[in-house]
Amino acid sequence: MNYQERFHQLLNYIDSHLDEELTVDKLSRIACLSKYHFHRQFSSLFGITAFAYIRQARMKRASYQLAFKKDMKVVDIAVANGYESSEAFSRAFSQSIGQNPSKFREQPQWTSWHEKYQQFKKLRIQRMKSDKYSHLVEIVNFSETKVAALEHLGALELLGNTINSFIDWRRKNNLSPNVSRTFNIVYDDPAVTEPDKYRCEICASIKSDVKQNEYGVITKIIPTGRCAVIKHIGSDDTISETITYLYSEWLPQSEEELRDYPLFFERVSFFPDVPETEIITDIYLPLK
Known part of the structure; x- marks a missing residue:
């Protein structure tokens, strides 16, 4: 694989394994890169750190779980997205999204949510062009x-x-x-x-x-x-x-x-x- 393909594969891996612990050792191995240079390579290519990308991907998923999966408890959403307690999740979610989880679940402020995620969306569009859909019509x-x-x-x-x-x-x-x-x-x-x-x-x-x-x-x-x-x-x-x-x-x-x-x-x-x-x-x- 070339350099771009390695990172494309890496982002797909991250999105498919948000429930897991994603360490530098694991991520650099998936991307076939040296762990000593991994962070600098990721940041130079995407403009954010690997762990910032993971946090945003998890927060996006948590947002959808809160809004559309009303049967999921907040504490279960917190644990599923890497937080040890609902309190820690609530603090991180409020800082990232601008609403606490309960308020977001009750009445999501989607306009401000999309504004906060615009950079993340652009990154994904630019770097994650779909290569999985078939051109078969x-x-x-x-x-x-x-x-x-x-x-x-x-x-x-x-x-x-x-x-x-x-x-x-x-x-x-x-x-x-x-x-x-x-x-x-x-x-x-x-x-x-x-x-x-x-x-x-x-x-x-x-x-x-x-x-x-x-x-x-x-x-x-x-x-x-x-x-x-x-x-x-x-x-x-x-x-x-x-x-x-x-x-x-x-x-x-x-x-x-x-x-x-x-x-x-x-x-x-x-x-x-x-x-x-x-x-x-x-x-x-x-x-x-």
């Missing part, structure tokens, strides 16, 4: 699927609030991802859409129509039709490169024409249930 006949849909209208950074509402609705209706497929219908490109006008829908497959509810969840149909589908494996931070490949490379070469229906995703596995490097998202591009 299949053409499939997607079967009509009835879904419960909750619209998100507003900045992409606030999507977490909509996800939380939808999780609550699913829980009350016994429609966990184990028994119901999860979809996103993506109406806009966040890169070119004004934040307050960005629109997407979070969906779960259902058999019966949705009853009127306080959440605003309604019944919709994802129509039958031909679709190009590509599998994205990894963080949503790099999902745009997979979508760009579909539009800019695959589509012109395929001589296919697009159908008048938006791009949609099927979420096969989720973070933080699995490490970010193991998230699976099937991306569907509707065709005529």
Whole structure:
């Protein structure tokens, strides 16, 4: 492996082993580098130390566990992310995120959270370009699927609030991802859409129509039709490169024409249930 590939492998390893003790000896061995020079090499390449990267990766996972895994106790989240007590975790989380764990769980301030993680996100986009998704694009006949849909209208950074509402609705209706497929219908490109006008829908497959509810969840149909589908494996931070490949490379070469229906995703596995490097998202591009 070349120098960049070693560090790419290392970051993937860190993201997949956040539960473990990550020492200099272990990290330098994974990267096939001398432990005496490891810290300087990591810092010079990424702009932060290896342990700062690990802390931020764990805090990101802890944030998602607090927000979306309400069945997990704070003390269990603390231990899972390397803290010996909930008090130590609370101090570190408050210093890093700006809210204590209980307040964040109750009402996450996603806008400020994304601002704090912007540098971390850029690092991952620049250095962790997805090499795990296959460029294999299949053409499939997607079967009509009835879904419960909750619209998100507003900045992409606030999507977490909509996800939380939808999780609550699913829980009350016994429609966990184990028994119901999860979809996103993506109406806009966040890169070119004004934040307050960005629109997407979070969906779960259902058999019966949705009853009127306080959440605003309604019944919709994802129509039958031909679709190009590509599998994205990894963080949503790099999902745009997979979508760009579909539009800019695959589509012109395929001589296919697009159908008048938006791009949609099927979420096969989720973070933080699995490490970010193991998230699976099937991306569907509707065709005529």
